[in-house]
Amino acid sequence: MRDEPNRGTGPAGTPDAEDPWRRLPAMAPAGRTATTAPGRVRSVADPAAGPPAPPGGRTVAPSPLDPGAALDPHPVHRRLREEFPLTYDPLLRAWVLSRYADVATALTDPRFTHGHRPGDPPCARAHTDVDLAELRAVTERTAYVLARRIAGRPQADLVADFCHWLPAGTVAAAVGVPYRDMMRLVRGRAAAALAGECGAQIAVREKALASFLGNVLSDPDRTAALRDAPAGLVARAWTESLRLDPPVQIAVRRTREDVRVSGGVLPAGSSVALLVGAAGRDPERFREPDRFDPLRDDADQLTYGSGFCPAVVLAGLEAEYALRALFGAMPRLRLADGFRPVSTGLITRAPRSLVVRPNG
Structure with missing residues (x-):
């Protein structure tokens, strides 16, 4: 049985994001999740949502769009890197990757599509x-x-x-x-x-x-x-x-096929939000x-x-x-x-x- 990512909900209905620099969507897919408090996503029973939710029905995962992140995103980025290297964010309507190795892979690996950086x-x-x-x-x-x-x-x-x-x-x-x-x-x-x-x-x-x-x-x-x-x-x-x-903190890609990353497997056809700002401060890649x-x-x-x-x-x-x-x-x-x-x-x-x- 393959590893499953840490989910709050599944990626069904997530939109294409052809341009990695474009502004990301800020609304959760209707009927899929409910936000209970900043940074906490309540899991909803759904056949596509993977394994059962933890006790209490809550997956404690901060969102890069949490209040206060505009002024200081680094505490959110740090917690995502350390505790939630792969999680689905209903506000972004995308899976979130925050570790350097995963973000660098998604920016260059042909298993990911729909994006272009100058210098690619x-x-x-x-x-x-x-x-x-x-x-x-x-x-x-x-x-x-x-x-x-x-x-x-x-x-x-x-x-x-x-x-x-x-x-x-x-x-x-x-x-x-x-x-x-x-x-x-x-x-x-x-x-x-x-x-x-x-x-x-x-x-x-x-x-x-x-x-x-x-x-x-x-x-x-x-x-x-x-x-x-x-x-x-x-x-x-x-x-x-x-x-x-x-300058670009979050880029967007889409998977062509299932891709194994830190924390599990990204399903094929998924929108993926790459936290470039978090990856650049990954202590597994950079000293201090x-x-x-x-x-x-x-x-x-x-x-x-x-x-x-x-x-x-x-x-x-x-x-x-x-x-x-x-x-x-x-x-x-x-x-x-x-x-x-x-x-x-x-x-x-x-x-x-x-x-x-x-x-x-």
Whole structure:
């Protein structure tokens, strides 16, 4: 008899989720489960629900959508990793995976379908005429223009004044859209037509950049170490920020067949919610997983695949030239007195503001 996953209910009726970055459904399937309290799913007698419910009829499993998780999802993620590596969440209408090994498998294994990350294998076949020198040039130019615009201010918000504009600006310059039309065209539906599926994911790069700058500026020693750092160290810090604070916290896949994972077997045809944020802090994969350490020798991230993709290249270049431009135009740049970055969000996550003193 095969292992059965820890269930609150079965996956019947769960919808397809072709896009891993899309917003997940927030309603439970009618007649299947009932929420009794935040994080506690009451099992309902159902032939598809697997083995009998534990005494009391309750499976104590927190939900990634629990109240308070938008401000601090890490306690929920930790408990899911440790106690419920496989559970069905009626709010997400999907099975939930939270351990690094399982999430990494679901993002790359052909037994899972309906999803695409920039840098996944299809990118290598789709992007054949990319001018890397041009990408670097437009990223550098855009970053320095934006940095100089805020250098003379007594105070600025890097999210609103820099992160919000740099990813869109690099795509606009790369595809030849006039700067004045950047936000109207590149950030709208025209983005996919202009820049392709991967390059159009501007909001993901915005959030990743905001988290990266927040991680760099939140520690004075870290700021000093990266102020004039070589590109290699900046790239390692970028990877570490993607691990610690990924912009997409939950991605969606669907199983093609039964798949054995930690805690049991995922049934074929199931929607699966992958907690990328939880996987990046799995102590079974990373030492001191809650610590930002760009020099770690167990570095990895799950936001992007490992294959070539201009969106992945752009994201790394934006991180590199963001630091070079900001520190070049504002050598004494620091967070405003008393300000600390606070990340929010359930599906995507990043600081909403980064209030800085450009001149120290």
